[in-house]
Amino acid sequence: MNGHHRVLTLIPAHNEAASLPAVVGELRQRRRDLDVLVVDDGSSDHTTELLRELGVQWLHWPERRGVGRALRAGLRYAARQGYDLVVRLDADGQHHVEDVERLLVPLLAGRADVVLGSRFVESNGTRRPGPIQRSLGALLSMITGRTVTDPTSGFWALGPRAVALLAEHHPAGYPEPELHLFLSRNALRVMEVDVQSRARMHGRSSLTPTRLLGAGARIALALLIVPFRATDGSADD
Amino acid sequence: MTDRVQVLALTGSVLFLLFVLELVRRRRLAEEYSALWIVSALALIGISLRRDVLDFAARWMGVYYPPAVLVLMLVAIISVASLSFSVILSRQQRQIDRLIEENAIMAAELRELRWKREANAGGSAIRPVSEPSLSSPIATVSASDIVVDATVKPRNH
Numbered sequence: 394m395n396g397h398h399r400v401l402t403l404i405p406a407h408n409e410a411a412s413l414p415a416v417v418g419e420l421r422q423r424r425r426d427l428d429v430l431v432v433d434d435g436s437s438d439h440t441t442e443l444l445r446e447l448g449v450q451w452l453h454w455p456e457r458r459g460v461g462r463a464l465r466a467g468l469r470y471a472a473r474q475g476y477d478l479v480v481r482l483d484a485d486g487q488h489h490v491e492d493v494e495r496l497l498v499p500l501l502a503g504r505a506d507v508v509l510g511s512r513f514v515e516s517n518g519t520r521r522p523g524p525i526q527r528s529l530g531a532l533l534s535m536i537t538g539r540t541v542t543d544p545t546s547g548f549w550a551l552g553p554r555a556v557a558l559l560a561e562h563h564p565a566g567y568p569e570p571e572l573h574l575f576l577s578r579n580a581l582r583v584m585e586v587d588v589q590s591r592a593r594m595h596g597r598s599s600l601t602p603t604r605l606l607g608a609g610a611r612i613a614l615a616l617l618i619v620p621f622r623a624t625d626g627s628a629d630d
Numbered sequence: 631m632t633d634r635v636q637v638l639a640l641t642g643s644v645l646f647l648l649f650v651l652e653l654v655r656r657r658r659l660a661e662e663y664s665a666l667w668i669v670s671a672l673a674l675i676g677i678s679l680r681r682d683v684l685d686f687a688a689r690w691m692g693v694y695y696p697p698a699v700l701v702l703m704l705v706a707i708i709s710v711a712s713l714s715f716s717v718i719l720s721r722q723q724r725q726i727d728r729l730i731e732e733n734a735i736m737a738a739e740l741r742e743l744r745w746k747r748e749a750n751a752g753g754s755a756i757r758p759v760s761e762p763s764l765s766s767p768i769a770t771v772s773a774s775d776i777v778v779d780a781t782v783k784p785r786n787h
């Protein structure tokens with residue numbers, strides 16, 4: 394159904410050797426039409442050795458640089474290789490491969506530049522975001538003028554315009570909330586769709602209280618600064 | 631009115647200026663980063679020579695103790711220097727980020743080319759499950775493999 398479009402699945406991974414093979418396997422089984430790029434962000438387990446056996450494309454560097462930079466590099470690769478559409482999902486297996494189609498449909502129909510998978514869309518009332526996510530979502534909704542139900546979602550798809558822009562300027566650090574600000578600042582058409590999520594297969598969430606505090610400070614700064622940046626986010630020098 | 635403190639201040643400032651210039655001459659300090667230090671050293675020399683400038687500035691600012699203006703000036707110089715270091719650091723971080731990403735992408739492109747070449751040379755058309763070991767040295771070099779010996783300097787004779 395993707396016609397002439399080239400779609401790249403982007404999976405940032407840091408020490409995900411336990412779950413990565415299953416995620417790639419599921420993609421291979423259900424979506425043979427999608428190419429897969431794993432961005433290995435300085436893993437110290439055997440993720441790096443695994444990449445050779447998985448038969449995927451990959452980027453690798455020896456030191457951890459953060460998921461934001463990993464995504465930016467992956468998007469730059471996608472732009473360079475001529476992919477139109479990019480889907481990002483997590484290496485921990487929390488996202489369902491069958492939901493990829495729901496993310497791609499609005500892009501293929503030209504109705505959006507960015508489709509965000511949300512675990513907490515109003516229509517399905519079974520799951521509820523925690524208090525921090527809810528307040529962050531409310532804050533981002535207020536600033537972007539668009540309902541943000543899942544500010545920390547790591548499951549999204551980008552159309553050509555968003556790929557080109559984010560390949561240069563994807564926020565570094567703890568990027569998901571900052572991404573919302575960037576998208577709204579650059580007038581990209583953003584849409585949320587309902588997606589499932591399941592408990593991660595292995596390991597723990599990277600959101601420790603300390604990280605959350607650091608992320609909060611970064612987001613506060615971004616809230617002040619991003620709205621006043623030049624629209625493509627480039628440095629002024 | 632030449633007194634001991636003036637001689638000391640002047641000597642110190644001139645030595646500081648000479649030290650900065652010597653660093654530039656030996657290429658230990660890049661010209662572009664030396665401007666701030668040269669200007670600061672010249673300002674210190676100026677004030678050491680003409681203490682009445684300091685007194686005038688103090689009176690103008692409403693400071694009763696002129697040497698406090700000197701301290702204020704030093705704090706300002708150091709603040710500007712620190713801020714400019716942060717700017718330089720950010721720029722270098724951006725450059726390093728870019729290099730790391732370009733390098734990773736180039737390594738991936740090289741890998742793809744090898745796959746394609748092998749496929750064309752009569753191998754299987756699908757991506758091999760394991761690749762020859764020669765295709766990864768660029769991408770897997772770890773930080774500890776790189777030895778940067780800052781003590782070895784090229785010498786001009």
